[in-house]
Amino acid sequence: MEKEMRRLVIRTFHVDRVFFSDSTEYRDNALSIDKNMTNKFDMDADIFDDVSINIIEPGDHNIHVNCIMDILPISTKVLGVLGEGITHTMTGVYVMINGAEKNGRQMSNFGSSDGILSKRLMAGRAGTPGPNDIIIQFDVILKEGVEFSRKLPLAIHSLCDGFVQEIREKLKKLNAGQADEKHEFYDTIRKGKKKVVIIKQIGGQGAMHDNQLFPSEPSGFEGGFSNIDMLNMPMIVSPNEYRDGAIRAMT
Amino acid sequence: MGIGPSTKETSLHHFRDPLLDVVAKDSDIDLQGVLLVGTPQGNKEKLLVGTRAAAWVEAMRSDGVIISLDGWGNSHVDFANTVEQIGKRGIPVVGMSFIGTAATFVVKNEYMDTIVDFNKSEEGIETEVVGENTVNERDAKKALALLKLKMKKKGV
Numbered sequence: 001m002e003k004e005m006r007r008l009v010i011r012t013f014h015v016d017r018v019f020f021s022d023s024t025e026y027r028d029n030a031l032s033i034d035k036n037m038t039n040k041f042d043m044d045a046d047i048f049d050d051v052s053i054n055i056i057e058p059g060d061h062n063i064h065v066n067c068i069m070d071i072l073p074i075s076t077k078v079l080g081v082l083g084e085g086i087t088h089t090m091t092g093v094y095v096m097i098n099g100a101e102k103n104g105r106q107m108s109n110f111g112s113s114d115g116i117l118s119k120r121l122m123a124g125r126a127g128t129p130g131p132n133d134i135i136i137q138f139d140v141i142l143k144e145g146v147e148f149s150r151k152l153p154l155a156i157h158s159l160c161d162g163f164v165q166e167i168r169e170k171l172k173k174l175n176a177g178q179a180d181e182k183h184e185f186y187d188t189i190r191k192g193k194k195k196v197v198i199i200k201q202i203g204g205q206g207a208m209h210d211n212q213l214f215p216s217e218p219s220g221f222e223g224g225f226s227n228i229d230m231l232n233m234p235m236i237v238s239p240n241e242y243r244d245g246a247i248r249a250m251t
Numbered sequence: 252m253g254i255g256p257s258t259k260e261t262s263l264h265h266f267r268d269p270l271l272d273v274v275a276k277d278s279d280i281d282l283q284g285v286l287l288v289g290t291p292q293g294n295k296e297k298l299l300v301g302t303r304a305a306a307w308v309e310a311m312r313s314d315g316v317i318i319s320l321d322g323w324g325n326s327h328v329d330f331a332n333t334v335e336q337i338g339k340r341g342i343p344v345v346g347m348s349f350i351g352t353a354a355t356f357v358v359k360n361e362y363m364d365t366i367v368d369f370n371k372s373e374e375g376i377e378t379e380v381v382g383e384n385t386v387n388e389r390d391a392k393k394a395l396a397l398l399k400l401k402m403k404k405k406g407v
Binding site: 073113121126128188193195202208239251 | 261262263264267268275285287288303313314316317318321322329330380382383386387399
């Protein structure tokens with residue numbers, strides 16, 4: 001016997017073109033990004049030297065990048081909270097955060113993925129863009145000599161979240177009719193079947209080993225809590241909460 | 252030692268996690284949820300959070316557990332302890348980890364007899380290529396099949 005507890009609908013909006021323009025908009029599978037976006041950032045001058053946003057086309061991976069700090073989807077809640085209701089997400093485009101100090105020191109702790117992108121990114125994995133996907137690079141250069149602490153990744157992820165939120169606000173307003181795909185997921189109790197738990201051990205040792213849990217937006221940052229601040233204690237999440245982006249990996 | 256570029260699960264990986272997908276879809280399994288447990292710095296804290304995770308699993312009356320991590324080295328201390336704590340409670344447990352040649356376990360115990368190694372690199376090392384040594388659908392299916400066998404053996 002199956003009992004459906006709650007429903008999560010994920011609608012996908014495909015992007016096949018990303019370009020800079022006067023404003024951030026999504027229309028006819030094309031995403032424009034405000035070219036003056038970085039001027040609007042409220043950056044901590046003690047931490048950030050420079051932040052740039054770059055559009056990397058598929059096949060243009062023969063470029064040098066600093067350490068890949070994260071790759072995230074552009075998703076937003078339209079109805080309900082994380083784990084139920086309606087989520088809109090873009091396909092065909094993903095955000096990549098790169099970070100290093102001005103002197104070249106990489107934002108990494110246990111090996112670094114800086115180098116030629118095509119050799120540092122294996123496309124087509126669950127956690128990486130596909131070979132035909134566009135990457136929006138959020139490229140961060142930190143002040144030379146800045147103290148390497150938890151403050152840095154938190155500031156970088158927070159700043160990037162502000163940028164992604166500009167796109168999310170547009171994504172939120174799209175009609176269901178414009179969606180390319182619709183996926184329904186249920187948190188289900190299958191009475192009488194074998195009860196199984198998945199345990200995910202996630203980083204929590206300090207800088208570059210942290211995770212932001214339960215953000216307000218899927219795979220977001222704001223509104224969430226660092227699992228270091230929660231003493232790394234076990235937290236149970238429902239399958240739908242998990243697949244609705246309950247974890248922002250700051251590893 | 253902790254999480255390297257090739258084993259790191261990105262936010263995108265969590266968003267479309269193959270392990271969750273495989274287990275949630277299986278109509279023979281009642282997936283109770285995903286338990287997120289951190290990896291503290293201190294040894295005392297490592298033992299504490301892993302033991303708390305095992306206490307949760309017991310309290311939930313779970314028939315079986317799949318535990319996966321995207322770090323190695325020092326993080327295997329936490330992993331080994333959590334597996335042991337779950338095993339000691341008589342609950343079948345299957346582990347998933349990057350091992351290859353670089354990350355053989357620094358600590359081991361009798362409950363770590365079913366571990367899926369999701370190394371994908373030829374040399375079995377941390378290649379510093381993002382996405383390379385991460386869990387895919389095949390790894391997840393293997394882990395679930397092992398868990399089903401283990402639960403069956405135990406008469407669950």
